[in-house]
Amino acid sequence: MPYKFRGGVHPDYMKAPNEPVVVVTPPPQVVIPMAQHIGAPCQPIVKVGDYVTMGQKIGDNPAPVSAPVHSPVSGKVIAIEPRPHPLGDMIMAIVIENDYQDTPCTDLAPLTEEQLKDPEAILARLREAGIVGMGGAMFPTAFKIRGGLGKVDTLIINGAECEPYLNGDHWTMKLHPEELLKGIELARIASGLDKAYYGIEKNKMDAIELLNSKNPAQYGVEIVPEEVKYPQGAEKMQIKAITNREVKPGGLPAGVGCNVVSTQTAYAIYKACYLGIPCYERILTVGGSAVNKPYNLQCRIGTPFRYIVEQCGGFVKTPKKIVLGGPMMGLIATNIDAVNIKGTAGILFFTEEEDRNVENPTCIRCGKCITVCPMGLEPVYMYAYFKKGDFENMKKYHILDCFECGSCSYNCPGRMPLTHSFKTAKLLFAAKAAEEKARAETAAKEAEKK
Amino acid sequence: MKAKEYTFDASYQPQVRTKTDTSRIMLDVIIALVPAMAFAVYQFGFKVLALLAISVASAVFFEWGYRKLMKKPGSINDLSACVTGILLVLCLPVDAPLWMPVIGTFFAIVIVKQLYGGIGKNFVNPALAGRAFLFFSWTATMTSWAVPKALGGVSVAADAVTMATPLSILKEGGDIAAQGYDYLDMFLGFMPGSIGEISALALLIGGAYLLIRKVINWRIPVAFIGTVAVLTFIFPRNGYANLDWMLYNLLSGGLLLGAFFMATDYSSSPVTLNGQLLFGFGCGALTVLIRYFGGFPEGVSFAILIMNLCAWAIDKGTRGRQFGVTKEDLKAAKKAAKEAKA
Structure with a gap:
């Protein structure tokens, strides 16, 4: 029986694309950014003019927190230069001209029977296959699991998919239930555990039944149907729902003995280990009122948004913003020439229709932000102190413990920019800390001179 | 439609809002x-x-x-x-x-x-x-x-x-039953x-x-009306039976109007959930005190006005439990702060 968390909201599902996943023909040119994970960006290991095969490693970095990138197509490298990154800025990227042969790379062989039971072999493969958290965080999975060894007693797979619009995870469950369970089994073996829990929101009963029909127990997996409430899919909420443990403020999931891996990551783990296919493809949802036909697409990494929109019948209305991920926590892209990366769970093209912001946001002190905050914070006061620039009280009101789920802003009748302000405040805190550190260092140096 | 000509707004999350x-x-x-x-x-x-x-x-x-x-x-x-x-x-x-x-x-x-x-x-x-x-x-x-x-x-x-209103009759010790209206009328x-x-x-x-x-939650009205009910039931006056006195007090005056529509006013009431309970208790207790000992028969509006002035202080003193923080954590933090001071 899953435990409940306090707060949360119920946004409209908007999960329109209810037809099977469409496999997208890769574009004539793919652009592979060197940064598709949290940690040290990759360095290109191919040159312009090189011929690369599908699945060949083209960028890597030996740093522990990093993940290599692979070519999603076969073809010729035509440029290595900064290109627009979905999360802003120009970032070094490798541009590959597709020869439409899809010549596979044989560098990664499927793991042998013994290797599939060996945690070390699995972890090495996860690193080599460039697997990162595909729910959006893009944290290198091998590093995450390795970091939890000895501390983690519960492995949780996140199948809540609580964000409106997105249903790529749902489709992954429906299309590849057995593969998914095998992937989860591998993650469980790599973590050195006997059991993994797969938390899925109850609005996906068809997927839950399908997974249960495949006898998840033989893979050491238990399916846990969860309450339908945003942000059920947040890491902390998943842990609470399944173990009733609460991550301490400022703490990590491993601090309460938990690791959370997303659905599509588990599927990518399966592909990497059983098939020897690295992470260069994913299922993503395209939606929003600007798009002609919302779809779930099985799409290679490095496909430009412009090309993706064309696959969905182009625009029917003038789009005003591009949202990467779900509308609650998703980030904004401003360049349609950017490409999808490993963590892109959805691309939403919104018009004014979805927009309910107003010219003069006014707090009416209704306290509805407090009732929905899953962290038990008081957004109304956090915002007031943010406006005053009162850092001491911002800290006292735990602004740094907000994980920006957006529930307060979603529920605000006065349309206050709450979540956005807390995000800004956290950046200010970071800048302040950096400044203080620099000042302390100069002071120490001067003292040394004397 | 070609996508080229479009410009995209940098907007802040979340991208969707509730209708209300x-x-x-x-x-x-x-x-x-x-x-x-x-x-x-x-x-x-x-x-x-x-x-x-x-x-x-x-x-x-x-x-x-x-x-x-x-x-x-x-x-x-x-x-x-x-x-x-x-x-x-x-x-x-x-x-x-x-x-x-x-x-x-x-x-x-x-x-x-x-x-x-x-x-x-x-x-x-x-x-x-x-x-x-x-x-x-x-x-x-x-x-x-x-x-x-x-x-x-x-x-x-x-x-x-x-x-005279029922409340002033109650205050002066008159008999409500003689006024020509019963509980149902009230x-x-x-x-x-x-x-x-x-x-x-x-x-x-x-x-x-x-x-x-x-639009409102149950805390303020229930705490407010409940407090008045309990206090008037325990302390009847002017020779009334407990239940009669309580019912007359609940049904007369501005209690319900105040509890549902005035005390729940967003900007002048606490926003914390425990604060709202405390606010309701305060309103109820003050209402009874004014009705019993004040110069006027009715006390709801002044009780609410007085509690309004306390709302911000109540907010500060009744902050909710933060996710991941247990009572033991709070105690430990308090102890550590004390030791640091000493």
């Missing part, structure tokens, strides 16, 4: 007040409509005029001024002259609400403050209660017959009193609507 906005909430409050208003018109005649029209019009006018004069963005569309106008009339006696709500709304909207920055910034309930202002300026008018239609009264005329609203406070039934319907629509 401020004006929808205020509209819900107005809808919730319809039963009370309708019953008042039935009971006291069309003068109620005239008072309502004048009050709402002047409240909106003052809101609009002040914002215009001060070159601030307009705010009449949020309907909060309408709510203030309606609530002010609901706590007037029907014999109030037609100019009275104009003065009341001026005080409520301009002095109490706008001078402090408008909606969300006022620290006392504007309608109640407006009523308090009128109450002390024209005490005689504000405390003469026309006989309602149901009791054979002819109100509205200048020399209207007046009668519940339905066939008794003298302010325009909007007489019908418990109408107010309960409105309160239920607000709860269903999630």
